[in-house]
Amino acid sequence: MTARTGEQFLEGLRKTDRQVWLKGERVGDVTEHPDLAAAATTLAGVFDRQHSYAEECLVPDPETGEAVNISHMLPRSVEDLRRRARGLARISEATVGLMGRTPDYMNVKFASFAATWRDWLGPGEVNEEGAANLVAFQKRLARGDISLTHTIIQPTIDKARDPAILGNKVTLHKIGETPETIVVRGARVLATLAPFADEIAVYPALPIPPGAEDYALGFSIPVDTPGLVFLCRDSASATAEPFDQPLSSRFDEQDAFVIFDDVEIPRERVFLDGRPGSVEVYNLVTRTGLLDNLTTQTTIRALTKLEFAYGLATRMAATLGDSSPATLEMLGELLSYVEVTRNAVLCSTDHGREGPGGVYFPDGRALTPMRSLLATWFPRVNEIIMLIGSHNLLATPSRRELDHPSLRPLIDEFLHGAEGTSAEERAALFRLAWDFVGSTLGGRNLLYERFYLTSASRNRIISHLANSDRSRPDELLDGILASARQR
Numbered sequence: 001m002t003a004r005t006g007e008q009f010l011e012g013l014r015k016t017d018r019q020v021w022l023k024g025e026r027v028g029d030v031t032e033h034p035d036l037a038a039a040a041t042t043l044a045g046v047f048d049r050q051h052s053y054a055e056e057c058l059v060p061d062p063e064t065g066e067a068v069n070i071s072h073m074l075p076r077s078v079e080d081l082r083r084r085a086r087g088l089a090r091i092s093e094a095t096v097g098l099m100g101r102t103p104d105y106m107n108v109k110f111a112s113f114a115a116t117w118r119d120w121l122g123p124g125e126v127n128e129e130g131a132a133n134l135v136a137f138q139k140r141l142a143r144g145d146i147s148l149t150h151t152i153i154q155p156t157i158d159k160a161r162d163p164a165i166l167g168n169k170v171t172l173h174k175i176g177e178t179p180e181t182i183v184v185r186g187a188r189v190l191a192t193l194a195p196f197a198d199e200i201a202v203y204p205a206l207p208i209p210p211g212a213e214d215y216a217l218g219f220s221i222p223v224d225t226p227g228l229v230f231l232c233r234d235s236a237s238a239t240a241e242p243f244d245q246p247l248s249s250r251f252d253e254q255d256a257f258v259i260f261d262d263v264e265i266p267r268e269r270v271f272l273d274g275r276p277g278s279v280e281v282y283n284l285v286t287r288t289g290l291l292d293n294l295t296t297q298t299t300i301r302a303l304t305k306l307e308f309a310y311g312l313a314t315r316m317a318a319t320l321g322d323s324s325p326a327t328l329e330m331l332g333e334l335l336s337y338v339e340v341t342r343n344a345v346l347c348s349t350d351h352g353r354e355g356p357g358g359v360y361f362p363d364g365r366a367l368t369p370m371r372s373l374l375a376t377w378f379p380r381v382n383e384i385i386m387l388i389g390s391h392n393l394l395a396t397p398s399r400r401e402l403d404h405p406s407l408r409p410l411i412d413e414f415l416h417g418a419e420g421t422s423a424e425e426r427a428a429l430f431r432l433a434w435d436f437v438g439s440t441l442g443g444r445n446l447l448y449e450r451f452y453l454t455s456a457s458r459n460r461i462i463s464h465l466a467n468s469d470r471s472r473p474d475e476l477l478d479g480i481l482a483s484a485r486q487r
């Protein structure tokens with residue numbers, strides 16, 4: 001197969017009898033459900049977009065020559081990294097960066113696994129078949145243009161009492177095996193995109209302790225595998241006129257709590273099966289280049305969203321005739337987030353490094369800080385939009401009110417903007433802004449930005465502990481200490 005069209009993607013969703021629950025009901029066809037159809041259509045547009053921008057978004061499969069999405073690419077040069085960055089930017093524009101889980105998010109992760117499996121999963125005594133399965137899966141992911149969700153985080157029950165892993169029967173673990181399958185039970189948070197995915201992947205994330213073999217699992221299975229249950233959060237999708245909620249009416253990608261109720265995983269779909277030695281393999285995942293590949297996708301998506309937010313905030317200020325120092329300063333602050341994020345993308349690609357097997361990875365030094373910085377910048381971006389918008393975010397007539405013959409002349413007279421901005425233009429803009437910061441979708445998206453790469457605090461701790469090269473800081477410090485002693 002080759003890169004799919006939107007209609008082929010929707011057809012795949014229709015065929016899959018997944019156990020997705022929303023508002024207490026099992027959803028039949030996700031492409032028709034009132035709370036899910038809009039996002040399905042948007043995602044179909046993402047699939048179509050790769051064909052509309054084929055030059056940027058598609059590359060030939062190295063073995064078959066067929067066109068696959070650029071997010072599957074195993075870059076062989078800095079120019080490949082630049083090319084992939086352009087393609088990922090093009091994909092992110094489809095949702096102005098508001099959907100974090102367009103399938104390229106997962107694709108770049110599995111591209112890094114496929115590039116580094118020899119140094120990670122095998123071959124070796126521990127996991128030779130798992131490694132082969134992983135490589136085969138990445139090819140299938142690319143060639144089938146599969147939409148993949150994932151769940152890698154252990155659910156929280158009682159932080160004070162429950163162990164995160166060992167002895168914890170809530171979180172996903174292996175409960176049995178046969179020559180053909182492993183059987184797993186437990187739960188995981190929080191599969192974003194679940195209703196719109198063809199498969200769900202489980203793979204290593206935060207380190208687990210020695211002895212936690214039953215929890216050291218990796219696999220990918222179709223979302224309609226018996227025993228898989230997806231509990232969706234309340235919908236943030238608006239069925240109102242797109243004019244009234246231009247973002248909520250398109251971009252709710254959904255998040256689902258996942259229950260594995262004695263799920264049988266066929267051996268050929270298992271990458272890591274919890275056998276002795278699996279914990280060591282599990283905990284090597286950060287050596288796969290996964291973080292650098294993933295964070296390039298997330299930073300490019302964030303750049304698109306920041307540029308959109310900067311455009312929005314600037315237009316809001318202009319519509320209000322607001323050039324106060326306070327507002328100009330906030331716009332400059334927002335622009336600084338845009339440009340630092342752009343620097344991270346450019347620097348990480350331009351300084352790409354050659355990894356195992358000649359595959360290139362972006363430079364993580366430019367990307368790692370973005371994992372915590374963006375999680376704190378996005379809340380500030382929302383605050384800036386609120387501070388510039390103030391009451392104007394709520395003085396926004398709806399489509400029906402604008403279309404009402406007796407209301408319209410009053411709205412035109414009393415609710416227009418500065419410099420000849422019409423009442424309709426003003427309402428459209430501030431409705432968009434409120435949908436960005438104040439709607440259910442806006443709230444969910446803020447939570448997403450804060451946590452989808454784990455919390456900012458955890459990322460800061462991890463990056464400090466992982467920073468093994470402190471030679472220059474030490475040299476600078478020791479130089480001053482030495483000169484102070486000589487006086």
Ligand SMILES: Cc1cc2nc3c(=O)[nH]c(=O)nc-3n(C[C@H](O)[C@H](O)[C@H](O)COP(=O)(O)OP(=O)(O)OC[C@H]3O[C@@H](n4cnc5c(N)ncnc54)[C@H](O)[C@@H]3O)c2cc1C
Pocket residue numbers: 150151152153156189190191192193255444447448451452453454455456457458461
């Ligand atoms: C909208 C959304 C979508 C998501 N989608 C997915 C998905 O598709 N797949 C998936 O697997 N997961 C997903 N997640 C889960 C996400 O990965 C976790 O929320 C994230 O890893 C943080 O874990 P946590 O929620 O348990 O919070 P915690 O890690 O418990 O953090 C909560 C707070 O506790 C503090 N804290 C706790 N422990 C530490 C520590 N060790 N160091 C420093 N600070 C700490 C921090 O201040 C933090 O703010 C999603 C989450 C959200 C909100």
